[in-house]
Amino acid sequence: MSEQKLHVETLAVQAGYTPKNGEPRICPIVQSTTYKYDDAQSVADLFDLKTEGFFYTRLANPTVDCLEKKIAALEGGVACVCTSSGQAANSNAILNVARAGDHIVACSSLYGGTVSLFTNTLKKCGIEFTYVLPSVTEEELQAAIRPNTKAVFAETLCNPSVVVLDIEKFAKVAHANGLPLIVDNTFPTPILCRPFEWGADIVTHSTTKYMDGHATSIGGAIVEKGGFDWSNGKFPEFCNPDTSYHGLVYTKNFPQCPYSVKMRAQWIRDLGNPQLPFSAFLTMLGMETLHLRMERHSQNALALAKFLESHPKVAWVNYPGLESSPDHKLAQKYLPNGCSGVMCFGVKGGKAAGERLMDNLKLAAIVVHVADVRTCVLHPASMTHRQLSEAELTAAGVSPDLIRLSVGIENIDDLCADFDQALQKA
Ligand SMILES: *Cc1c(COP(=O)(O)O)cnc(C)c1O
Numbered sequence: 001m002s003e004q005k006l007h008v009e010t011l012a013v014q015a016g017y018t019p020k021n022g023e024p025r026i027c028p029i030v031q032s033t034t035y036k037y038d039d040a041q042s043v044a045d046l047f048d049l050k051t052e053g054f055f056y057t058r059l060a061n062p063t064v065d066c067l068e069k070k071i072a073a074l075e076g077g078v079a080c081v082c083t084s085s086g087q088a089a090n091s092n093a094i095l096n097v098a099r100a101g102d103h104i105v106a107c108s109s110l111y112g113g114t115v116s117l118f119t120n121t122l123k124k125c126g127i128e129f130t131y132v133l134p135s136v137t138e139e140e141l142q143a144a145i146r147p148n149t150k151a152v153f154a155e156t157l158c159n160p161s162v163v164v165l166d167i168e169k170f171a172k173v174a175h176a177n178g179l180p181l182i183v184d185n186t187f188p189t190p191i192l193c194r195p196f197e198w199g200a201d202i203v204t205h206s207t208t209k210y211m212d213g214h215a216t217s218i219g220g221a222i223v224e225k226g227g228f229d230w231s232n233g234k235f236p237e238f239c240n241p242d243t244s245y246h247g248l249v250y251t252k253n254f255p256q257c258p259y260s261v262k263m264r265a266q267w268i269r270d271l272g273n274p275q276l277p278f279s280a281f282l283t284m285l286g287m288e289t290l291h292l293r294m295e296r297h298s299q300n301a302l303a304l305a306k307f308l309e310s311h312p313k314v315a316w317v318n319y320p321g322l323e324s325s326p327d328h329k330l331a332q333k334y335l336p337n338g339c340s341g342v343m344c345f346g347v348k349g350g351k352a353a354g355e356r357l358m359d360n361l362k363l364a365a366i367v368v369h370v371a372d373v374r375t376c377v378l379h380p381a382s383m384t385h386r387q388l389s390e391a392e393l394t395a396a397g398v399s400p401d402l403i404r405l406s407v408g409i410e411n412i413d414d415l416c417a418d419f420d421q422a423l424q425k426a
Helices: 008-014 040-047 062-075 086-095 112-124 138-144 167-176 258-271 277-287 290-309 328-334 350-360 390-395 412-425
Strands: 079-083 103-107 128-132 149-155 181-184 202-206 220-224 314-318 342-347 376-378 403-406
Touching: 008 062, 008 290, 062 079, 062 220, 062 277, 079 086, 079 258, 086 112, 086 149, 086 181, 086 202, 086 220, 086 258, 112 128, 128 138, 138 167, 149 167, 167 181, 220 258, 290 314, 290 342, 290 412, 342 350, 350 403, 350 412
Parallel strands: 103 128, 103 149, 149 181, 181 202
Antiparallel strands: 079 220, 202 220, 314 342, 342 403, 376 403
16 A cells, blocks of 8 residues: 555654564564674675665664665655754755855754854754845845855744744745755654655754654654756755765765765765654654644643633733734644644743743643653743853743743643642742
């Protein structure tokens, strides 16, 4: 049965691993760094990428391979490469298309770790970034693109500002300039949004979040849609012989998925940041219920957002599922089945009152995490985003009083009661 025709719920449960007669029912953990072969030629052919198989777990591992196939199927892409973290996924995704002297246009509503990666570390590597607001017009976006621009980067649903990306607008301008649109789809997951259907070319994930869903494993993923024209003159590394891989030409030898093969052959090989088999196993276990969890996360978040919005002690709530949200229209288009489990709000009395609220919550814990089954809160300005300057905080949509709330899958009445009692003490 063609996996492309199946619904995401079925793919979440079944895609990635199909045991043959007598094999284990669920994908086993292959906790082995290496693989044994009977003759030298077999290994040589594997190194030449002439045959498919495993030779060293830094490059590929059977357990991780199952997770990669599951995520590729869910996103509707041709291939997926899993990484050690979401940070590694975004680093590799950029490095695969840009080198020193190149330029990337990025939407300014970004996860704090991504801002830091772009403005500090990748800048040190010689890659320059220009930031545009999510509300940018097509003309303004066009004006940000330079002759040496290699990609447009954005988050579909931004962590933590929950800004919804107008994927079609960004894709249109990127494609008019022969550039791929790379989107970080961590918060919606392919259950709530499949960016390839709206024009994205590469999707990245922090699988650490909803895909794992239980706060057990750090991991990332990079998915390729397939069909992007890497031979348009802007990406010579894709269509000229790779001297570091005895003359491999990615677009010629692997026309189906040149981006993913180049990713594995160069960046996973040389930076050594693959996902580990045990993490992949736990993440796959989580993903088997991803569709059920995303539905409940979204329902609970909408109900709690409405409760907070009507609460006299709450100053403001931003959740794209609320009609009051500036992104409600975009959410109806791109997130019709739910807006995921994360929202932001501020308490009357500002930052100090917000801290009192957080200290008094009993069910919702203060943790540096989002997107698992347990409800949790965090104060980005003093925690995840504390390395950002005030200007960067504003650009990332993080006000000093902003509390990021990740709504779990507990009973909604219990959650509302917990916030109510804590708000009374704020
Ligand atoms: C958490 C997160 C990352 C980084 O992922 P890690 O797995 O923590 O390295 C990147 N992008 C987004 C949107 C995230 O939420």
